[in-house]
Amino acid sequence: MIRKFSPKESRRPKILILGGGFAGSNVLREVQNQLGNNAEVTLISQDNFFLFTPMLPEISSGMLHPSDISTPIRTFCKTANFCHARVSAIDIEDKKVTVIRIFDQKETVFEYDYLVLAMGSKDNFFGNVNIEEFAFTIKTLEDAIAIRNHIISVLECADQEKDKILQEQLLRFVVVGGGFAGVEVATEINHFLHDAAKNFYKNIDSGKIRVIIVSARNGILPEVGEELGNFALDYVQKSGIEVMTNTKAVDAGEDHVLLSDNTIIPCATLVWAGGVTVEPLIAALKCEHGASGRLIVDQYLRLKDLPSIFALGDSAHLADPHSGAVYPTTAQIAIRQAKTVSKNLSAEISGQENAMKEFDYQNKGVMATIGKRVGVALINGRKVYGFQAWLLWRLFYWLNLPTNEKKVKVAFDWLLHQIFRADIMTVGFIKKKTLTRLETPIYSILERSKDESSENLSYL
Numbered sequence: 121m122i123r124k125f126s127p128k129e130s131r132r133p134k135i136l137i138l139g140g141g142f143a144g145s146n147v148l149r150e151v152q153n154q155l156g157n158n159a160e161v162t163l164i165s166q167d168n169f170f171l172f173t174p175m176l177p178e179i180s181s182g183m184l185h186p187s188d189i190s191t192p193i194r195t196f197c198k199t200a201n202f203c204h205a206r207v208s209a210i211d212i213e214d215k216k217v218t219v220i221r222i223f224d225q226k227e228t229v230f231e232y233d234y235l236v237l238a239m240g241s242k243d244n245f246f247g248n249v250n251i252e253e254f255a256f257t258i259k260t261l262e263d264a265i266a267i268r269n270h271i272i273s274v275l276e277c278a279d280q281e282k283d284k285i286l287q288e289q290l291l292r293f294v295v296v297g298g299g300f301a302g303v304e305v306a307t308e309i310n311h312f313l314h315d316a317a318k319n320f321y322k323n324i325d326s327g328k329i330r331v332i333i334v335s336a337r338n339g340i341l342p343e344v345g346e347e348l349g350n351f352a353l354d355y356v357q358k359s360g361i362e363v364m365t366n367t368k369a370v371d372a373g374e375d376h377v378l379l380s381d382n383t384i385i386p387c388a389t390l391v392w393a394g395g396v397t398v399e400p401l402i403a404a405l406k407c408e409h410g411a412s413g414r415l416i417v418d419q420y421l422r423l424k425d426l427p428s429i430f431a432l433g434d435s436a437h438l439a440d441p442h443s444g445a446v447y448p449t450t451a452q453i454a455i456r457q458a459k460t461v462s463k464n465l466s467a468e469i470s471g472q473e474n475a476m477k478e479f480d481y482q483n484k485g486v487m488a489t490i491g492k493r494v495g496v497a498l499i500n501g502r503k504v505y506g507f508q509a510w511l512l513w514r515l516f517y518w519l520n521l522p523t524n525e526k527k528v529k530v531a532f533d534w535l536l537h538q539i540f541r542a543d544i545m546t547v548g549f550i551k552k553k554t555l556t557r558l559e560t561p562i563y564s565i566l567e568r569s570k571d572e573s574s575e576n577l578s579y580l
């Protein structure tokens with residue numbers, strides 16, 4: 121049974137939001153505006169920033185910098201709290217969530233009255249452990265930075281490699297996935313690789329660079345429809361990217377990819393953008409699940425039979441009442457659903473159930489960049505190609521960056537990129553220090569110092 125909160129009640133209802141992506145951070149922002157201090161809101165996320173994923177492929181090419189597209193979640197916290205931790209268990213019976221603090225791995229338990237599940241999705245390797253081990257992915261900021269570092273290191277290595285066969289192997293870059301993420305990362309790295317080779321690597325013939333997209337479908341970008349998809353395929357191929365359609369990657373090693381038609385591609389780079397699934401924690405919840413483990417929600421975005429739990433974004437499964445098709449996993453849907461969830465939470469908490477809203481949204485359009493100043497867009501059924509579509513993409517996503525600071529940074533980086541050559545600086549590996557114990561430190565330090573001459577030690 122859901123416990124109703126009256127505005128006169130002394131204890132404020134506790135709202136726990138899990139995930140700080142498009143869905144979670146937008147619920148956080150909206151719910152604070154609507155409820156102010158009338159609820160105790162806490163957002164828990166394993167990243168202390170909100171990541172603007174549509175521009176992630178531009179991090180892998182160095183067009184943008186990581187801080188351009190990531191905004192600290194605390195920037196959005198007016199009355200709410202933020203907890204930097206990984207969710208490790210969700211107990212829907214006792215209304216408790218267990219988290220592991222990122223810094224020192226300490227476990228903490230949160231209680232809630234209302235839970236918002238917004239933990240997004242993760243890469244789906246369809247059980248292929250070798251691909252999981254050897255492929256780069258493009259889901260997080262670390263992924264994009266890793267791709268950038270790797271492709272620069274590959275260029276450095278290829279420049280020194282005297283064996284022509286090995287050099288050709290190094291210069292083959294395979295991207296699996298013909299959807300938005302796969303196509304955008306392939307076109308970004310293709311442009312970067314040619315630009316960098318031409319300007320800096322004298323021993324690399326840029327004609328030897330081969331970027332290959334492997335698509336399981338008959339073409340690429342199925343989301344934009346056949347005509348725009350064909351235009352995109354044609355353009356991408358003309359820009360030098362090879363596209364292998366109706367083909368799947370079925371195995372991989374550190375130096376090759378095996379395709380479903382038994383072709384082996386010797387290469388040193390494999391990027392996987394071949395599909396998503398939900399977090400295992402979400403998949404394991406005892407409630408109804410749809411395709412890829414997504415949580416089945418009603419039109420109010422609540423879990424069936426669990427009305428105090430809302431789910432949205434990539435984690436939620438809901439059919440469009442008009443078309444009957446399941447809403448796609450896009451930022452656009454996550455943002456819209458966040459508005460509905462916040463309204464419904466406010467209505468619940470203030471006891472105005474009649475004010476609850478059903479989620480009913482029709483996609484206004486889809487856009488993708490497919491090369492230097494070229495894109496495709498389908499907006500309200502209107503097809504837009506080439507430069508116009510690319511400009512629309514930039515304008516739309518730029519306007520949707522969460523703060524003015526990010527808008528200025530991105531605009532400057534885009535501008536600088538038009539003026540200067542590709543930046544080929546690589547960061548190498550990043551040293552990370554993690555504290556594993558933070559229990560009353562003074563005592564644990566004393567404990568560890570017992571055998572040493574502790575009489576001479578003093579503490580602040």
Ligand SMILES: Cc1cc2nc3c(=O)[nH]c(=O)nc-3n(C[C@H](O)[C@H](O)[C@H](O)COP(=O)(O)OP(=O)(O)OC[C@H]3O[C@@H](n4cnc5c(N)ncnc54)[C@H](O)[C@@H]3O)c2cc1C
Pocket residue numbers: 138139140141142143144164165166167169173174175176177205206207208238239240241258259260300301399401432433434435449450451452453454487
């Ligand atoms: C490369 C790329 C390009 C894309 N381009 C577009 C585009 O152009 N247009 C578009 O509409 N969509 C695009 N998308 C899809 C879009 O990013 C997602 O649909 C959207 O992010 C979904 O929002 P979400 O909040 O559900 O999930 P996310 O934004 O992924 O957020 C999930 C949050 O949960 C947190 N989290 C996950 N697990 C845990 C845990 N165990 N403990 C604590 N925190 C956890 C994560 O850290 C993150 O903060 C793109 C995606 C990618 C990867």
